[in-house]
Amino acid sequence: MSVFKEFTKGLWQELPPFRLVLGLCPVLAVTKSATNGLGMGLAVIFVLTWSNILVSALRKVIPRKVRIASYIVIIATFVVIVEMATQAFFYPVYEALGIFIPLIVVNCVILGRAEAFASKNGVFASALDGLGIGTGFTISLVVLGGLRELVGAGTLFDVEIMSAVYRSHSFSFMLEAPGAFICLGVLLAIMNAVSAPSSS
Amino acid sequence: MKAADLTVSTGSHWHSGARITDFSYNTLLALIPAIAMGLYRYGVCAAGVIGTAVASAMIAEAAMQKILGKPVRIADGSAAVSGLLLALLLPANTPAYMVVVASVIGITIGKLCFGGLGANPLSPALVGWAVLRITKPWAGYLDFDLALINYDLGFSMQYPLAVLKASGSSGLQDFNTWNLFLGNQTGGIGASAIVCVLGGGLYMIARGLVRWEIPLCFLLGVIIASCLFRLVDSAAYAGPLFHIVTGNVMIGAFFLSTDNSSAPINRWGMVAFGLCCGMITVVLRVWSVYPDGVVFACLLMSLFVPLLDKLKATPIVVRPTRAQITRKTVEGGASS
C-alpha cells in the first residue's frame, strides 16, 4: 500500500508544475497544443523513470562528492536516447518540441527526484516515484496545453472543436508566451483555491 | 467618504493633496475634448467602443473584488479611467468582443491579481491593448488603414506611421505637421485628436494631478531619439515633430505613462522614465514589426520602476567654510 502511495503522490500532492513549481521551462514553452504536451510528458516519464532506477541502483556505488555529476551523465544519456528515438520514429513530434527535448537534461524535476528520492530509496520505489511524478507532469502539460490550444486555436489534439468562425478569429494570445504565463498563473490560483480548505 | 476608504496598499504616490476619486474624475474631465472629437469623427461606433470598454472594465473590477473578498470600490473611478484610456487607443470600429476581452484582462490580470489599485506594476489599459496587439487573428482590426477603410473624413485616411514604416520619410509628403497636430489623421478614437489630448494633459498638470517631469521628458526622449536617427539617414527616418504629432505619443506622454502606480515617484526617476519611454518609442517605431511603439515602451519602462524609484537626488552636504568653522570655535570657546 505504501508503495502504491509513491506512485499516487505525484498525481496531486507533489504534482510537479503546480505543487512543486518545478520544470516550468518546458511547461511554458511546449504547451502550445495538447499533443506537444503529451509528447513532452511521455519523454519526461521515460527519462525520469529510467534515471530514477539507475540512480537508485547505483546509490551505494556513487561517491557523495561526484553524485550530481554522475546523475547528470545518467540523465543526459537517457535524454539523448529519447531525442534520437523521437527523431527516428516520431519526426513531427521532434520538430514540434525542438530544443526542449535536449533541455530535459536541465529539467529540475528529474534532477530533483534523483537527488531527493532515488538516491535514498530502493529501486522499485524509485521506479514508481518516477512513473508517478512523470505521469503527474504529463497530465499537467496536457491540461495546460489543451486549455491553451482550445482557447487559442479552437482545436484539441488537432481535432477541430470550435466552429469555423471561432477558429478563424481565435484568441491566439493564449498560444503566445505571455498567454502561457497567464494561463499557468490562473491554473495555479485555481489549484490553490481548491486545496486551501483541506490544508488549513 | 470614510477615511479608511482612501487607504491603498502601498504608499508610493506623489501626494498632491487629491483623493483617488479626484484624480479619476479629473482625468475623465481632461479627456472629454478628445472623446468629443472621437464622437464627432466616428459617431456612434466610437460611443459603442468607449461605452463597452468602460462598462466591462467596471463590471470586471466589481466582480473580481467580490470574488477576492475585497470591498467593492468601483466608485473611485479608476476602472472607468482604465477602460476609457483603452478605448481611446482603439479604432472606432473595433468589434465589441475584442474590447471586452482587452478591458477584462487588463483589469483582472493587469491590476487586481497584483492587489488592486496602487499595487499594479503595469497600467491596466496598456496590458489590455498589448493583449489585443499580439493576438494575430485580431491584429487586422487594430491596423488603422484596414479598420477605418470605410470612413472618409476629408483627410488622408492612411495611418501616418504605417506609411512611414512602408516607404520611409519620403512617403510623408502628403502629411502636413500642423494638420496632424490638429488631429486630422487616422488613429485611435481619442489618441488621434492630438491637440485635445495636449489640452487635457496641460489641464492635469495645472491641477497638479500629473507631474510635469514625465510628459516633458517623454517628448524630449522622442525628440532626442528621432534626431539621432535623422542624423544617420534623413531620407529613411522621420523628424521629431512628425513623431510627436502622430500615433499615441501625445496620449502616451500625458495619460498612459503617468499612470499612478506604474510610474516612478522621485524626480530623477521620472526624468529617466520619461526619457527612456520616449526613446524606446522611436526605436520601436523604426525597428519593430508594429507601426507604433508607445504602449510597449511604457510597459517595458514600467517594469523598471522599482529600480528607477531608487534614483534619488543625493542630498547636497553643505560643508561649512573655513571662516564659519573659525567663528564657531571662537563662539564655542576652547572646544578643541
Place this chain on the structure above:
Amino acid sequence: MKEIIRMIVVLSLISGVCALALSGFRAATAERIEDQILQNVQGPKVKLVLDKAENDIINDRKTISVNGEDVLLFIGKKGNEPWAIAYESTGGGFGGDIKVMVGYDIGNDTLTGIQIISHKETPGIGSKIAEDQFTKYFKGLATSTNFTTKPQGGEVDAISGATYSARGVCEAIRNSVEIYPQVKKQMQAQ
C-alpha cells in the same frame, strides 16, 4: 587518496558505459534519422519543386561533387527518363542564411520552381519570401535570366519592406544557377 581514486573510477565508468550505450543507439538509428530528415524537411519542398515527377524523388537521390563541394542532387523522372533536377543553395538574407531548393528542367534549361527550405527573416515582413505569392514568380524562368531585384537593375520584383530578404533569395538562386551547367554535365555523364 583512496576516495579520490574511487571517485575518478566510478565517474569514468559511468561516463564510459553511457557513451557506449549512446554510440550503440546512434549506430542503430542513424540511417533512419537521415531518412526522416530527408522525408520531412527537404522532401516536401523537393516534391513541390519537381511537382510533375512520377518517381520517388527521395529515393532517387545521389551525391555529386562540384568544385570540391558535395551537392545532394534530387532527380525527377517522367516515365523512366530523368526530366528535372533539384538541389539546395544558400544566400545571405536580413536575419541570416536563406536556404533555397531550386529545381531545373534539364530539357530546356528553365526553372521548374523554387522553395524556401529555411530562413530567419522577420516574421510578417521578410518571411513573405516563403509564400507562394513570391516563389511562384520564378517558375518557368530561363536559367539565363538576370536574377537580381529590380532596384538593383535585375528582373525580380522585390517585396516592399523586405528588400534584403528578396535579395538573399536572388543570391541563393544565382549561386545555384552558377553551378547548374556542371551539375547537369555530371548528372548526364553518369
